[in-house]
Amino acid sequence: MTYLSKTFLLIAGLSLAACSGAGRFDDGAAGGGLGAGGTAAGMPAPETPQYFQQAVGDRVFFAVDQSSLSSEAKATLDGQAEWLGANGEYDVVIEGHADEQGTREYNLALGARRANAVREYLVSQGVPADRMRVVSYGKERPIEICSAESCYAKNRRAVTVISAVPTS
Amino acid sequence: MMRILFTLVAVLGVWAAPVAAQQDDGPLRIEITEGVIEPLPVAVPDFLSEDATGADFGRRIADVIAADLTGTGLFREIPPDAFISRLTSFSSPVEFSDWRAINAQALVSGAVTADASGKLVVRFRIYDVFAGQELGQGLQLTGTQQGWRRIAHKVADQVYSRITGEAPYFDSRVVYVAETGPKDNRAKRLAIMDYDGANVRYLTDSSAIVLAPRFSPSGDRVLYTSYESGFPRINVMDVGRVERSVLPTDEGTMSFAPRFGPDGRTVVYSLARGGNTDLYRMDISSGASTRLTSAPSIETAPSFSPDGTRIVFESDRSGSPQLYIMPAGGGDAERISFGQGRYGTPVWSPRGDLVAFTKQSKGRFHIGVMRTDGSEERLLTASFLDEGPTWSPNGRVIMFTRETQGAQGRASLYSVDITGRNLRQIPTDTGASDPSWSPLQD
Numbered sequence: 001m002t003y004l005s006k007t008f009l010l011i012a013g014l015s016l017a018a019c020s021g022a023g024r025f026d027d028g029a030a031g032g033g034l035g036a037g038g039t040a041a042g043m044p045a046p047e048t049p050q051y052f053q054q055a056v057g058d059r060v061f062f063a064v065d066q067s068s069l070s071s072e073a074k075a076t077l078d079g080q081a082e083w084l085g086a087n088g089e090y091d092v093v094i095e096g097h098a099d100e101q102g103t104r105e106y107n108l109a110l111g112a113r114r115a116n117a118v119r120e121y122l123v124s125q126g127v128p129a130d131r132m133r134v135v136s137y138g139k140e141r142p143i144e145i146c147s148a149e150s151c152y153a154k155n156r157r158a159v160t161v162i163s164a165v166p167t168s
Numbered sequence: 169m170m171r172i173l174f175t176l177v178a179v180l181g182v183w184a185a186p187v188a189a190q191q192d193d194g195p196l197r198i199e200i201t202e203g204v205i206e207p208l209p210v211a212v213p214d215f216l217s218e219d220a221t222g223a224d225f226g227r228r229i230a231d232v233i234a235a236d237l238t239g240t241g242l243f244r245e246i247p248p249d250a251f252i253s254r255l256t257s258f259s260s261p262v263e264f265s266d267w268r269a270i271n272a273q274a275l276v277s278g279a280v281t282a283d284a285s286g287k288l289v290v291r292f293r294i295y296d297v298f299a300g301q302e303l304g305q306g307l308q309l310t311g312t313q314q315g316w317r318r319i320a321h322k323v324a325d326q327v328y329s330r331i332t333g334e335a336p337y338f339d340s341r342v343v344y345v346a347e348t349g350p351k352d353n354r355a356k357r358l359a360i361m362d363y364d365g366a367n368v369r370y371l372t373d374s375s376a377i378v379l380a381p382r383f384s385p386s387g388d389r390v391l392y393t394s395y396e397s398g399f400p401r402i403n404v405m406d407v408g409r410v411e412r413s414v415l416p417t418d419e420g421t422m423s424f425a426p427r428f429g430p431d432g433r434t435v436v437y438s439l440a441r442g443g444n445t446d447l448y449r450m451d452i453s454s455g456a457s458t459r460l461t462s463a464p465s466i467e468t469a470p471s472f473s474p475d476g477t478r479i480v481f482e483s484d485r486s487g488s489p490q491l492y493i494m495p496a497g498g499g500d501a502e503r504i505s506f507g508q509g510r511y512g513t514p515v516w517s518p519r520g521d522l523v524a525f526t527k528q529s530k531g532r533f534h535i536g537v538m539r540t541d542g543s544e545e546r547l548l549t550a551s552f553l554d555e556g557p558t559w560s561p562n563g564r565v566i567m568f569t570r571e572t573q574g575a576q577g578r579a580s581l582y583s584v585d586i587t588g589r590n591l592r593q594i595p596t597d598t599g600a601s602d603p604s605w606s607p608l609q610d
Binding site for chain 1: 350351352354356377379380398399400420422424425438440442443444445466468469482484489510512513526528552553555556571573574575577602
C-alpha cells in the first residue's frame with residue numbers, strides 16, 4: 001500500500017506540474033480513487049488505474065545496460081495495451097529508470113531508451129502514440145535501495161503510469 | 169548576490185623589496201609537478217588590529233588562510249602556541265631567528281582595520297623566513313566585513329601562488345545539489361557555497377528534482393536540469409539575482425547534461441527524442457539550436473575545450489560508454505579512451521591539456537585524468553561510486569561526488585589533487601552531489 005500511495009502522489013504531482021485541467025487527477029481525485037477503486041474481494045474494478053497497476057502490471061524490467069524487451073516484459077505490455085484499448089479515456093506517462101551503477105547522465109539517456117522501448121511496443125500493439133509521453137528518471141528514483149543485484153534488477157524498469165481519469 | 173569590489177594596492181615602504189629579485193634567488197618554492205612529499209611549514213599569526221572588532225576579524229582571517237594553505241596538502245601550519253616571537257606591529261622588522269627556531273619556512277603577517285561603516289581593510293606581507301626577506305610585495309585588500317572570508321581567501325591565494333608559482337583558486341565558489349531524505353525519496357536542491365564549504369545558500373526549493381549545475385565561464389550564471397515541468401529540462405539561473413528561465417525545447421523531448429562554451433553564450437547539451445540521445449548546441453540569447461550528432465547510440469556529457477574549438481563527450485557507439493572528441497560544430501569524432509572499463513562525464517581542464525572523467529571498472533568507480541589524445545591515463549580515486557569531476561580554476565584540483573554503498577548510502581563532495589594525493593571531504597550539512605567549481609572570483 002505504501003507503494004500505491006507513492007504512485008498516486010507522483011501522479012498528482014505530475015498533473016499539477018503540467019497545469020492540466022479537467023480529466024487529470026488532482027489531489028482529491030487521487031485520494032478518492034484509492035478508496036473507491038477497491039471491490040469487496042480486495043481486487044480493484046477492472047476499469048480502474050489500480051487494477052492496471054495490480055492486475056495487469058504497470059512495469060517491466062531490463063537487463064544491465066539493456067533496453068530490449070524480454071518475452072515476459074512483452075507479455076506484460078500486451079496486457080497493458082489491451083487495458084489501454086479498453087479504457088481509451090486514460091493517457092499514460094512511461095517512466096524509464098536505471099540502477100545506480102553508471103553515471104547520472106548516461107543513466108538518464110538509458111532510462112529514455114527503456115521508456116521509449118515500451119512506448120514503441122505499445123504503439124505496435126495499437127495504443128495511439130498521442131496517448132503516451134515518456135520521461136527518464138535515470139538513477140534518481142530507485143524503489144529498492146540496497147546496493148546489490150537483487151535491488152538493481154527491480155530498479156532497471158519502465159513504469160507505465162496512468163495519468164488521466166475519465167472525463168465523463 | 170552582492171558584488172564585492174576589491175582593491176589591490178601595493179603597500180609602500182622601505183621593506184618592499186623588488187619582486188623579481190625575490191623570485192630569482194628565493195629558495196622558498198614548492199614545485200608541485202615534481203611531487204611534494206613534505207609539506208612546507210608556514211606560520212600564520214593572528215592578523216593584528218588596534219581594536220577588538222578588528223582583532224576578531226584578524227583571528228578569523230588567519231584561521232581561514234591557514235586552513236586554505238594546509239588544505240592543499242602542500243603546507244603544514246605551525247601551531248601558534250609554538251611561536252617564540254609575537255608580532256606586535258605590522259611595520260616592525262621581523263625577528264627571523266625566532267621563526268627559524270621553530271622551523272617556519274614561510275610567515276604571513278597582516279593587519280586589519282574594521283571601521284564602523286562595515287568596511288574591512290587588510291594588509292599583509294609574506295616572508296621567506298630562511299632567506300630573511302619578504303616574498304613579493306605587501307598588499308592591501310579592501311572589502312566588506314561581511315565578505316571577510318573572501319579577503320582571507322585572497323590573501324591565501326597570494327601566498328599559494330607566490331610559493332608554488334601556480335595560479336590560485338581559494339577565492340572561488342561551488343554550486344552543487346544538496347540532498348536530503350532517504351535514498352528512495354531523496355529531495356534535491358540547488359545550492360552554492362564557498363569552495364571550502366562555507367556560506368551555503370540555497371538557490372531552489374526541493375519541489376522538483378534538480379541535477380548537475382554548471383557554472384558559466386564568468387561565474388555569473390548556472391545551467392542545470394530541472395524536473396519542474398515533470399520532464400527534464402535545462403534551466404539557466406542568474407546566481408546573483410536567483411532568477412531563472414527554461415531554455416526552449418520541443419514538446420516530447422528531454423534535455424539534460426548542459427555545459428556552457430567559453431563564450432558564455434553557447435550551450436552544449438543532450439537531447440533525448442524517441443529514445444535516442446544526441447548532442448545539440450544552442451545560442452542561449454537567440455534560442456537557436458543545432459544538432460551536433462546523429463547516431464542511434466547515446467551521446468551525452470559534452471564539455472568544451474577552453475578555446476571553444478572542440479567538444480569531448482561520452483558515447484556508447486562502440487558498444488560501451490567511451491570518450492570521444494569532435495569539432496565544436498559537429499563532425500567526425502575521435503575516440504580517446506581505450507582502457508578496460510566504461511568511461512563517462514569527461515570534463516576538459518581549464519589549462520586545456522587534460523580531460524578528467526569517471527571510469528567504471530570491475531565494480532568500482534574512479535575519477536581519472538588523461539591527456540586529450542587519451543594517453544597517460546591516471547586514476548586518482550577508487551570507491552563504490554565516484555563520479556562527476558569538476559576542475560578547480562587553476563586546473564590543479566578536482567572535486568567530485570562520492571556516494572556510499574547500501575540502503576543508507578549518502579552522497580558527499582570530495583576533492584583530490586591531480587597528482588592523486590590529498591583526498592579530502594568538503595564539509596556540507598546535507599548530502600551533496602554534482603559539484604561545479606566556479607572560476608576565480610574578481
